[in-house]
Amino acid sequence: MYLVTAEQMRWLDGETIQRLGIPAIALMENAGRVIAEEIVALCRRRGEEGGRNAADGEDAGLKDAALAGAAFQVSADHALTLDNAAAERWLILVGKGNNGGDGLAAARYLRETGIAVTLVYAVPPESLSGEAALQRDAAAAMGLPAVVYGRDRLDLAECSGILDALLGTGAAGAPRGAYAELIAAANSSGKVIVSADIPSGLNADTGETHEPCIHASVTVCLAFLKRGLLQYPGSSAAGHVKVRAIGIPTSLAPESGVQVYLLTPEVLHAHLGVDLARRRSPEGHKGTYGHVLLAAGTLRMSGAGLLSARAALRAGCGLVTWALPQKLLPAIIGSAPELMLADVGGNEDGTWHAGSVSELLKLSKERDVLAVGPGLGRFESDTEWLRHLWEGVDCPLVIDADALNILAETDYKDWASRRHPVILTPHPGEMARLAGVTTAEVKRDRIGLAMGYAKDHGITIVLKGAHTVIATPEGQAYVNTTGHPGMGTGGAGDVLTGMISSLLAQGMNETQAAAFGVYLHGLAGERAARQRNNPAAIIAGDIIEAL
Ligand SMILES: NC(=O)C1=CN([C@@H]2O[C@H](COP(=O)(O)OP(=O)(O)OC[C@H]3O[C@@H](n4cnc5c(N)ncnc54)[C@H](OP(=O)(O)O)[C@@H]3O)[C@@H](O)[C@H]2O)[C@@H](O)CC1
Ligand SMILES: Nc1ncnc2c1ncn2[C@@H]1O[C@H](COP(=O)(O)OP(=O)(O)O)[C@@H](O)[C@H]1O
Ligand SMILES: [K+]
16 A cells, blocks of 8 residues: 655646546545545444344345345445434534535435535635535535625534544645644534544645644545555544545556555555465575674673574564674573574673774674674764674674664775675664654654665665654655554564564565565554553563563
C-alpha cells in the first residue's frame, strides 16, 4: 500500500480527471458514498439491539435451501441499510473546499438510509465553488436541513455523531476562525467523530497536529493513504483509518513519484522479494546461514551485547561471535552457551580500547556482517576506531547506539566509501544527533527526515519508535505498524540490531533485512505481550523468546 503526500494526491486526482476523463464530481460522489458506508457500518456496530439486521435477514433466507434455490430474491444495498437509522442524528461539518463537497455527498447517502442529517456550514454556503457548490445545491434540492456556523443556532449535544468534512489535503496551516471553533466544539462534545480523508487540523504530509485538530474515532481516507496518518501524533488523531477506493487507479501511483510504502506482508513479499516463510534448503548447515560478528558491551552494559547476540541467533543465523572487552568474559561465560566469544582486550574498568580494531578487522574477514554499538560506551579515539572499521571491514555494517553517537560527532561522509552496505538504527534522540537537529524536529516529519538523511548519506536508516521508518539510499521508505508501546523497554533496540544483522548474514540485502527485521521484531513484541497480563510487562528478553 502506497503512502502519498497531498501534492502527489493532487497529481493523482488531476490525472484521473484529465487523462482518464473521469469527472471530478464522480470522484466526489464515490468519496461521499464510501464515507457514508463507513458511518453506517459504525452505527450498525454500536447501535443494534434486538431485532434482525439486514445481514441476518439475508443469512436466514439463504439458510432455507428450498427458497435459496428456487425463489426469486431481491436485497437492498446492504452497505447503506441501517435498521436503527431513526436513532441516529448526524451533524455534517462542511468546509469550503472539496473536503466539504465529500461531506455533502456523504450526507445525501446517509439521508437515504434514514439517518437524520444536518449540514453545518463553516462558511456561508454561497462561498463554495466548483464540485462542492454542485453538492451544496444537490443537498439543498433534497431538502437537507442546514445551518451556518455563527449565524444559526447549533447544539452539538443533540446529535449522535459528527462527520468532519471541514479540511482535507488542501488545508494550509492551523485551522482559522469558524473552522477552529467547530473543531474545538466537536472535540469537546464527546460525540463519535468520523473524519473525511484526514482529521481537520492535521498536516497530511508530516502528521503534525495543529491547534486545534479533530480527534476522530474513524478516518475514511480516500483513494490513497496519506503520509500524515501514519506519523504521530497524526496517527492518534485519526483513530481507525479505513482507506477506501474512489475510482483513482492504483496503477497511476508510480508515475506520481510516490516512494513510500506501508510495510505489509504483501509489500515485503511482492515488492521487496522477502520469503516470509524463510524456507531453508534441506541441505543447509550452520555455514549456510551466515556468521554475525558483534562488537558490543562494556562491564556496565554487558546486557546490551548479550541481548543482541541472542536475538541474532534466534533470528536464524548459523553462528554469532561476540567480540567483547576481556573484563566481561568471566561474567558472560556460560550465559549463552550457543555464542562464540572473542576477547579483544580493553581497559581495566571493562570498557573498550581503540587497540581492539586490528583484532576486529581480523575477525571480520571470516564473518558475514559486523554489528557494532549496543552497550559499547565511549572510549578514547573511538572515532578513529570506527573509521578503521568503516573503511576496513569488507562486509555489511549495522551501526547502533553509542556507535551512532560516534558517527554524529564526525563528518563520516569524508570517510572512504564502502563496497558493502551500512544500516544505521537510531531512535529519535540518536537521529537528532546524527542530523544535527532537535528531537522535536525529528518527530515533526520522521518519514521526510529519514528519507532525506538516507539519500544524502548513501546508507539505510531504521528510524525506530512507534511506526518505525526504514529509508533507503535510493530514496524509498517503508513504514512499519507492528509492535506496541510495551516495547519501549530497555534493550528492545539491541534485540532489533541483532535481528537485522542476523537476516543480513543469512543473505538478505540491506532493505530486506532492515524491513523484515523491524516487521518481525514488532510481531514478536505483540506475541510476547499476549503471554502477559499487560503489554507493559514485557521486557526485551521476552521479544527474543517470542521469535
Ligand atoms: N477531485 C478532487 O480533487 C478530489 C478531492 N477530494 C477531496 O478534496 C480534499 C481536498 O480538497 P481541496 O483541495 O479543495 O481542499 P480542502 O482540504 O477541502 O480545503 C481547502 C479550503 O479550505 C480553506 N482553508 C485552507 N486552509 C485553511 C485553514 N487553515 N483554516 C481555514 N480554512 C482553510 C481554503 O479556503 P481559502 O482560505 O483559500 O479561502 C480552501 O478553500 C481531499 O482531502 C478530499 O477530501 C476527494 O474527494 C477526491 C477527489
Ligand atoms: N510505541 C511503540 N510501538 C512500536 N514499537 C516501539 C514503540 N516504542 C518502542 N518501540 C520499539 O522498541 C525498540 C526500542 O529501541 P531503543 O529505543 O533503541 O531501546 P534500547 O536502546 O533500550 O534498546 C525500537 O525497535 C522501537 O521501534
Ligand atoms: K476532514
